[in-house]
Amino acid sequence: MKIIKFKKREKFKYKRKVIIKDLTLKIFIGIHNFEKKKKQRVKFNIEILTNPYVSPNSKDLNSILNYEEVVTKIEKLTNSIHHELLEDLAENIFNIIFKNKLVKKISLKLEKLDILKKTKSVGIAVSKTKI
Numbered sequence: 371m372k373i374i375k376f377k378k379r380e381k382f383k384y385k386r387k388v389i390i391k392d393l394t395l396k397i398f399i400g401i402h403n404f405e406k407k408k409k410q411r412v413k414f415n416i417e418i419l420t421n422p423y424v425s426p427n428s429k430d431l432n433s434i435l436n437y438e439e440v441v442t443k444i445e446k447l448t449n450s451i452h453h454e455l456l457e458d459l460a461e462n463i464f465n466i467i468f469k470n471k472l473v474k475k476i477s478l479k480l481e482k483l484d485i486l487k488k489t490k491s492v493g494i495a496v497s498k499t500k501i
Contacts (some may be wrong), residue, residue, distance in 0.1 A: 384422040388435045391415055397448040399459060399482070406452060411483040412459075413491065414444065418467060419475035435472050443467075456480045456494045464498050475499040 393416075396409040420435050427433040443466050453459040460478050467476055481493030 386420050386422050388418040388420060388437050388440070389416070390418075390437055390441060393441060393444070394483070395445060395448055398452040399448075399454075399456065400485070401454045405485075410485065412448075412456075413479075413481045413483055413493075414463075415479040415481075416440070416463075416467075417477040418473055419477075420472040421474055424472060433472075435470055440467060456482070457496075460494060460496050468498075468500060473500065 393414040394411055395414070397412050398409055399405060399412060400410070418435060418440070424433050444463060447462055447466060448459070453462070460480060463478060464476055467473055475497065477495070477497040479493065479495045481491035483491050486492055
């Protein structure tokens, strides 16, 4: 009888997330007339799951998701149009971020900070996955 030794192979399940935490912007949002006249603070928390099989490479920045670029695009979006609903804003943010081919999943939490006096914030949490 011959004993065969197998080489030990390590297998990994790997995830890479880009995290944008507590981005707070003053924007026009809401369906009420007073919300259309005065900007209000909205807090953004975003987790973006990217393709774990693309290795980060400092010589090729297309190999990573640039968080600064994501923030700039959100600022540009929120400055350009009035969103009536947080849900509309969330969908527009998804559309912007998913343009990057590395992005696999986005979890987004949007909170109005000043709308109800008895609360610290009100908002939504939504996630969307590319299939």
